[in-house]
Amino acid sequence: xxxxxxxxxxxxxxxxxxxxxxxxxxxxxxxxxxxxxxxxxxxxxxxxxxxxxxxxxxxxxxxxxxxxxxxxxxxxxxxxxxxxxxxxxxxxxxxxxxxxxxxxxxxxxxxxxxxxxxxxxxxxxxxxxxxxxxxxxxxxxxxxxxxxxxxxxxxxxxxxxxxxxxxxxxxxxxxxxxxxxxxxxxxxxxxxxxxxxxxxxxxxxxxxxxxxxxxxxxxxxxxxxxxxxxxxxxxxxxxxxxxxxxxxxxxxxxxxxxxxxxxxxxxxxxxxxxxxxxxxxxxxxxxxxxxxxxxxxxxxxxxxxx
Amino acid sequence: xxxxxxxxxxxxxxxxxxxxxxxxxxxxxxxxxxxxxxxxxxxxxxxxxxxxxxxxxxxxxxxxxxxxxxxxxxxxxxxxxxxxxxxxxxxxxxxxxxxxxxxxxxxxxxxxxxxxxxxxxxxxxxxxxxxxxxxxxxxxxxxxxxxxxxxxxxxxxxxxxxxxxxxxxxxxxxxxxxxxxxxxxxxxxxxxxxxxxxxxxxxxxxxxxxxxxxxxxxxxxxxxxxxxxxxxxxxxxxxxxxxxxxxxxxxxxxxxxxxxxxxxxxxxxxxxxxxxxxxxxxxxxxxxxxxxxxxxxxxxxxxxxx
Numbered sequence: 001x002x003x004x005x006x007x008x009x010x011x012x013x014x015x016x017x018x019x020x021x022x023x024x025x026x027x028x029x030x031x032x033x034x035x036x037x038x039x040x041x042x043x044x045x046x047x048x049x050x051x052x053x054x055x056x057x058x059x060x061x062x063x064x065x066x067x068x069x070x071x072x073x074x075x076x077x078x079x080x081x082x083x084x085x086x087x088x089x090x091x092x093x094x095x096x097x098x099x100x101x102x103x104x105x106x107x108x109x110x111x112x113x114x115x116x117x118x119x120x121x122x123x124x125x126x127x128x129x130x131x132x133x134x135x136x137x138x139x140x141x142x143x144x145x146x147x148x149x150x151x152x153x154x155x156x157x158x159x160x161x162x163x164x165x166x167x168x169x170x171x172x173x174x175x176x177x178x179x180x181x182x183x184x185x186x187x188x189x190x191x192x193x194x195x196x197x198x199x200x201x202x203x204x205x206x207x208x209x210x211x212x213x214x215x216x217x218x219x220x221x222x223x224x225x226x227x228x229x230x231x232x233x234x235x236x237x238x239x240x241x242x243x244x245x246x247x248x249x250x251x252x253x254x255x256x257x258x259x260x261x262x263x264x265x266x267x268x269x270x271x272x273x274x275x276x277x278x279x280x281x282x283x284x285x286x287x288x289x290x291x292x293x294x295x296x297x298x299x300x301x302x303x304x305x306x
Numbered sequence: 307x308x309x310x311x312x313x314x315x316x317x318x319x320x321x322x323x324x325x326x327x328x329x330x331x332x333x334x335x336x337x338x339x340x341x342x343x344x345x346x347x348x349x350x351x352x353x354x355x356x357x358x359x360x361x362x363x364x365x366x367x368x369x370x371x372x373x374x375x376x377x378x379x380x381x382x383x384x385x386x387x388x389x390x391x392x393x394x395x396x397x398x399x400x401x402x403x404x405x406x407x408x409x410x411x412x413x414x415x416x417x418x419x420x421x422x423x424x425x426x427x428x429x430x431x432x433x434x435x436x437x438x439x440x441x442x443x444x445x446x447x448x449x450x451x452x453x454x455x456x457x458x459x460x461x462x463x464x465x466x467x468x469x470x471x472x473x474x475x476x477x478x479x480x481x482x483x484x485x486x487x488x489x490x491x492x493x494x495x496x497x498x499x500x501x502x503x504x505x506x507x508x509x510x511x512x513x514x515x516x517x518x519x520x521x522x523x524x525x526x527x528x529x530x531x532x533x534x535x536x537x538x539x540x541x542x543x544x545x546x547x548x549x550x551x552x553x554x555x556x557x558x559x560x561x562x563x564x565x566x567x568x569x570x571x572x573x574x575x576x577x578x579x580x581x582x583x584x585x586x587x588x589x590x591x592x593x594x595x596x597x598x599x600x601x602x603x604x605x606x607x608x609x610x611x612x
Contacts, residue, residue: 076576100526125523128603129590135603145522174522184515189526192505194571196527198564199498200586202556205563209490215592216451216480217431220406220495221502223599224530230590233583240571240579250508251568255561257511258504262557265500265546270382273546277539280506284435284536286521293529297434297441299605 004165006031009066011059011081013037013046014232015127016098017072018136021051023169026138036062037133038073045133060088068162071097071109076238079108086112094118094158100185100235102149102178104242118158121149123181124171125189131232142170143291150175186246190239191254194247196228197236310471312337315372317365317387319343319352320538321433322404323378324442327357329475332444342368343439344379351439366394374468377403377415382544385414392418400464402428406491406541408455408484410548424464427455429487430477431495437538448476449597456481492552496545497560500553502534503542 008030010017017035024030035052036059037043047055056062063069063085073081078099089095095117099105102121113119126144128135146166150159163173176184203214203222214222240247264272288295314336316323323341330336341358342365343349353361362368369375369391379387384405395401401423405411408427419425432450434441452472456465469479482490509520509528520528546553570578594601 125526127526130603144525147523172522180514184519184523185526187509187512187515188520188523188528191508192527192531194567195501195505195564196530197583197586198567199501199560200589201582202497202560202563203493204585204589206493206556206559208486209493211589211592213490214494214589215596215598216478217453217490217494218593218598219450220431220433220491221498221534222494223593224502224534225498226586226590226593226599227605228527228530229583229586231583233580233587236583237576237579241574241576244571244574248568248571250512251564253512254505254508255564257508258501258557258561261500261504262554265550265554268547268550270543270547273543274539276507277503277535277537277542279510280503280532280535281539283506283510283517283520284532286517287524287529287532290521292521292524293532294607297436299533299607301600301605 002028003031004029004161004168005067007066007068008033009062009069010035010052010072011062011070011085012072013042013051013133014072015131015135015140016124017070018046018051018133019138019140020070020072020136020169022136022138023141024165027168029165029168030068034062034066042133049134051133051136059084063088063090063093065090067093068165069093069095071095071099074235074238075099075101075105075242076234078105079112082109082112086114089114089117091116092118094120094162096120096122096148096162098122098124100189100239101243102181106149106178118155120154120159120162121178122162122166123147123185124166125185126171129227129230131235139170141166144171146171146173147181148173148175149178149181151177182243182246183249186243186250190243190247191250193228193231193236194240194251195254196225199225200229308334309337310335310467310474311373313372313374314339315368315375316341316358316378317368317376317391318378319348319357319361319439320378321437321441321446322430323376324352324357324439325444325446326376326378326442326475328442328444329447330471333474335471335474336374340368340372348439355440357439357442365390369394369396369399371396373399374471375399375401377401377405380541380544381405381407381411381548382540384411385418388415388418392420395420395423397422398424400424400426400468402426402468404428404430406495406545407549408487412455412484424461426460426465426468427484428468428472429453429491430472431491432477435533435536437541445476447472450477452477452479453487454479454481455484455487457483488549488552489555492549492556496549496553497556499534499537499542500546500557501560502531505531506535
């Protein structure tokens, strides 16, 4: 495949940027990949494993002459990075990001970008519980969805080119507005993460059930929650602080429903519980049919049949 | 390995009993395995795939001459099965069960068992989201914990023999009292299941986010919840109805903690969120170190790196 961009700058070198670098290099999608990260240790690891063609020390240097700039830092750090790079962007360049929240990122980044630069916010809906420059892999985006935020002012050619890059990295691409993104992701990502963190915290706090027991008997369901609750604390702090309204709305709906089910338990309403538990099976089937999860029991952990 | 029991009767032929049958046959742990199930279709499948040495039509026939009787039916069906088999049990036989709740099962089963029969309630803390006679596999119990409920009246020899069987099937064995079991499992299994069912139900209900979007963007966390929420509705209805107090206690603690985190989000208390999310990582590490889950990203779904 021929290069889609001559020079790509990756700001931040964690799971997502690292996976992008590996996917782009696998298929020659970028003429040159320049990367930077705030932490000297991260930059050193990136150098050591050859993640990029060049690792540089500042964001200003990284975006020099870049056709595509990818902001891959925690959502709370976007504004500062945008302010740094604004004066150094090439006219005609595209700036995108990979943040899990979109309205806040747009408010943080857009004001710092000069005229003649195309800003197309993005979000690859893919990841693992791991983080850092060693956690990336080229297949991360395969058959996952990347969401691009477009409006009437978006440059059609720039959107088409960024879409082509994501597709070449294996992703499907949808476009939507930022508000809808933030609500949809509050449902499929933000609320589930907070709930998982909470459940793991409660288990850890229980004085009458030891951590040792919680660990030993985790195969009965709890261990699924711990994977999500092992995700990067900085990233998730920022997500909740910057997608406050949508997350709190979904958590409100969740609590309402949880109370209704608690009431069914208390009153012994078995029919209501049975019907509810039957309905939720359908969503699982849909996810498997759409290729968004494996149908192997226990996610096929370890072996086909663990 | 030589047989630990001459004749084992399996009442119910779902995931757990099926896996026990396969594990016992693999290592010759039972002289003969006789199985039965209420549904004619389940019995026919068990015959077809050769799950047991003999499949019979009634529980009375199944327990005839059995040294070990395993009650592997939903918790809500235990009392009726115990009443059926009581008069047909061999003196000196051991009766155990594999229910996820222990106090209720003891109240349901014990009154129906004649003197001279050893009742040792049990719970293999293992499973998948699948159910039915085709879902079993011999490795299900490997490195998982089976909990046996013992008290001062338990027959030491009978406990030792049942322990040997579970260990031969690959499990670790702990003993504890029924009340502690029901609380510990409310934490590691029952509350997490209800929470997962609730979150999946909420997603399915959201009018402003379509099911199609929920499915496509599920890789951001939500899909982990759908595996648990695809578990057998009958089994789980019975668990919640029969472990009401402990489940409601843990859900109460969960809600309290969720409200505290929601408040931290609302007030923008990033430090509190960050500290909480850092603490929960430790439990995940413990689970991986104890061999209770894989350390591969995303549970190693599909491939090593999906």
